[in-house]
Amino acid sequence: MPETSNRKEREKIQHRNEILDAAEEVFAEKGFHRTTVEDIASRAEFAVGTLYKFFPGKEELYQKLIEMRCVQLRDEVLAAMDKHSDPGAIIKSFIDTKIQLFKKYYSFARLYTRERLGDRFTDSDLWWKIAAPLFDEVYTRLEQVFKEGIEQGLFRDDIIPWDMTIALDNLTDGFMFQSLMFPDKLSFESKFETMVRLFFDGVSKNK
Amino acid sequence: MPETSNRKEREKIQHRNEILDAAEEVFAEKGFHRTTVEDIASRAEFAVGTLYKFFPGKEELYQKLIEMRCVQLRDEVLAAMDKHSDPGAIIKSFIDTKIQLFKKYYSFARLYTRERLGDRFTDSDLWWKIAAPLFDEVYTRLEQVFKEGIEQGLFRDDIIPWDMTIALDNLTDGFMFQSLMFPDKLSFESKFETMVRLFFDGVSKNK
């Protein structure tokens, strides 16, 4: 009997994930407003009613989706950074991991870049209560890395750690945006070197 | 009689601009989808029907608004850059002008950062036919500046002009985003020096 219960439990989680995956795809393709619940349901091969067994509404489904991916991203980024101890290596690994995740969660990347500053994200609790604290963990970690780099004499001592953090994240995001919007001119991956060099040349003490 | 016609003509343009200004405010506050035509009409102190005398629909009103501001931005940015001949000075003036325009067109800045990658912007012709070509003009100009800087031996010869263009624009945008989303941690204006230094230190030949 626990066997059956486990299977059912696993199936339920599986179905929930199928719905989230379908939603991610459709939201990425059409944006939040142009996506109908019917769209998601048929993509997931469920009836609309079934979606409402798992999520109270379209809005909450969207939020859970964003939250889930943000948690994954934070976890994977921090895990990757924790494998290194040298500030330079940590930052390189941050950039590298963002690229990997961009490819791994391509639909989400599109969704995120789409909605990042849309009304869904900025106004609601989604940003302030869910995403921002997760971002903040990564930002705080990066800020710390810059501080350590300065202390260890690796980075110039006139840089402001927080500003460098913002700059680094937006630079990587910016190349991501560009590769989505000018896909012919710029492949994100190939620019790894450009970013790293630009950034380190600006930051490092002795070049 | 031409007098009358002129006054009417002027009044018409005036009304059109009032509508566009109202729309900009409301779109910036609520986003495209949550803004109703009624919202815009009452903000502009016109009847809804009147809006349809000036624009064929909500979508087109939005597009004209974006287009108008993009043209203005391009014009003002290029005009500011054209006042200088030294590559370094041109780039500094680009950054400086973005900050000025951000303040001057604050509503639009909010609207733009909001919608930049939303479905309205990316999917439709709005981006590909209207905004992208205008962006491209500025980008092409910047790329040219970097090329000249390299040729004149001011910038390192291993940088890729186009990449630097993208990096520069996204770095400034990134700080703009941040100042909107973490207004307490970061005032855009005060970061001018940070950006300039970071960028030039990474790019310049002799530091």
Added chain:
Amino acid sequence: MPETSNRKEREKIQHRNEILDAAEEVFAEKGFHRTTVEDIASRAEFAVGTLYKFFPGKEELYQKLIEMRCVQLRDEVLAAMDKHSDPGAIIKSFIDTKIQLFKKYYSFARLYTRERLGDRFTDSDLWWKIAAPLFDEVYTRLEQVFKEGIEQGLFRDDIIPWDMTIALDNLTDGFMFQSLMFPDKLSFESKFETMVRLFFDGVSKNK
């Protein structure tokens, strides 16, 4: 110009009343839940959207309808009672007026008897905030009449005025219910005499 404004204003009120009348008919026929907004709209010969210009929703439309009729009923019942000074005559006029109003507002009578104790009526503010205070005015008036009748030695001094009020109202309602539910066995109107006699025989001092 005030002429035009007046006509428009009058037309608007007219349309609102047309919607309320249509709603009353359909609610009386099908009950609240089985009535769709589309039903009301097509009965009123308007589009659904138009209904929402006048009322925030189906629920509120229903409430306004009940409220309007309850106010009318109170006004007409009290006005009729105020034409008399003799307690017996006042009570006869109360009964008589209820019969008249039952015929005049037949749709509402059906609606009211239908919903009187349904969940719409009893749970919500509709009863406690809207209808009950109006009922109470009439009940208080009746109670007063019974008191005066006792004081004037017309009614037995062992009756309890409030109980008589309740009894009288429910007796008349009861015959109304019956005439709706057993239309063949009982016509409400023809029972005027029965009610009056039953009631006065039970209440009057000297028969």
Added chain:
Amino acid sequence: MPETSNRKEREKIQHRNEILDAAEEVFAEKGFHRTTVEDIASRAEFAVGTLYKFFPGKEELYQKLIEMRCVQLRDEVLAAMDKHSDPGAIIKSFIDTKIQLFKKYYSFARLYTRERLGDRFTDSDLWWKIAAPLFDEVYTRLEQVFKEGIEQGLFRDDIIPWDMTIALDNLTDGFMFQSLMFPDKLSFESKFETMVRLFFDGVSKNK
């Protein structure tokens, strides 16, 4: 084996009654439309599917519930009346029994007063085929009692037996309604005397 079959049979009836009891409670609390099958199932501590083993649908469950209670009420009312032979005593026992049943079947009383004239009750066969014939049995019995009272010279000979029947039932119902809707002003039970006196004073020959 018949033992087992009997137990199973008994269990089945037990479960059916548990479902009906749960349904009665929830319907009384929320009304027919606002009650979901899920509500009933969880109140009865069964799965929804199980309910459909016992009843073809929500509507039929509701009807069976009403029917069952109406039959019980008829049986208990008629049984109580049959214990007496004197017309006055029979009528007193009718009133008294209604009070007892109102307390005994409080949930049903709430449900009945709620739905009595709602669309479920009046439109469908529920009223005309199920409840009305049962009511009619009691009404016919009461009518007969009034006839006998007249014949025996106990009641005035100018009363109409059927009208008195209707009046009596509605008077008791009316006080029931009131005690539900103005619970502070009127406790049904305490009004027994009032009702009896009012009614008998109106009906009896020599007062």
Added chain:
DNA sequence: TATGAATGAGTATTCATTCAT
């Protein structure tokens, strides 16, 4: 037999757009 996950038809509500005045 009992379960409860899945179904999908049905409905209230919104809002861009039209057009008679």
Added chain:
DNA sequence: TATGAATGAATACTCATTCAT
């Protein structure tokens, strides 16, 4: 020309019912 009342297509959400396990 300007108005704003009227329109109705589009869509999120509910819940009675089914059926595979």
